[in-house]
Amino acid sequence: MNWNELLRLPATLLAILACIALLAALVQLLAARRHVHRRRHLAATGHVLLMLVLVIVTVFLAGLATTLRGYRFLSDEAPVVQIDSRILSPQRWDLILTWPDGSMRQVTLTGDDFQIDAIVLKWKLPAMLAGLPPLYRLDRLTGRYDDAGQETNAPRTVIDFNEAGQGDLLDLKKQFPSWLPEVDTVFGSGTFLPLVDGGHYEVSLMRTGALVARPDDATRQRIGQPMGE
Structure with missing residues (x-):
């Protein structure tokens, strides 16, 4: 850097x-x-x-x-994390997370899909006109089942990224709203995609605060194939 x-x-x-x-x-x-x-x-x-x-x-x-520890600036579209998936058994996956700075983390996830969520902070108009960009931090990665009934009863995986600092902005905004008058809103944004064996995904966050996950071409083709092919 x-x-x-x-x-x-x-x-x-x-x-x-x-x-x-x-x-x-x-x-x-x-x-x-x-x-x-x-x-x-x-x-x-x-x-x-x-x-x-x-x-x-x-x-x-x-x-x-x-x-502010754990928050980052949002450009037009900021790369968040790359995800590589490998199947261990039906609905059980080994994921490799690669951050923009090159650091990596390996996790095990259960489900049919991965879902990743972020906390986004947007400023009021005067601060935005002054050039202060939105901020974000990753919140968690979870496993998601396609079947709603299974989602209720099957084991779930929640990976906490734990990037919040002490006295996180989200908590301060809730408890002491008058302390952060230039903060317009703090909201959550999330996205999910089906997991496939050998899949590669890129997750980014747009300036609007929308979290976007995109598979590469080979992964997109596997997602479109019926199971078992």
Whole structure:
């Protein structure tokens, strides 16, 4: 990841700003000590007050950076994850998840389909006009049965991506709506596709917040074939 990509991540940018504010607070502390030694108490008081303000800003930015952990910017269409499937037994699958940064995860899923869900945050118009793009984070991957009755009774698999930071934006928006006045809405988006042996799928998220899953050509042909062929 280059610096341009790194600085686009909201949590990273906020963490950098928090560090800058903390350094500025330390500078004010040193200046206050210097004025105290020279018996300039009024000037020292001014530096102490400014230091306290910078400490509050540091805590706020650091807390917001923690809250935004796991969220990512949405471009016109952002790649989310690639999924490769291999059948282990009827309605039991081995999946390899490959993230855009190259990291991988192997999971076992039960069902006929995979379903992947994300949490999407969209800003109000002033923030959008200022160029602030929507954010998203993956929520979970689940197995899905084609038969509704089996969906009720058969074993289900839920894979939690656990990308939310402490004090996640979704929870904060529910509990303290006035704290995030520029947040227009936080909503869920999901998509599913049938699983086939040797399947390859690409999941992406559009700027509108719609999660999209696409099979490659070979997988699409297998999906269209009757079972057993």
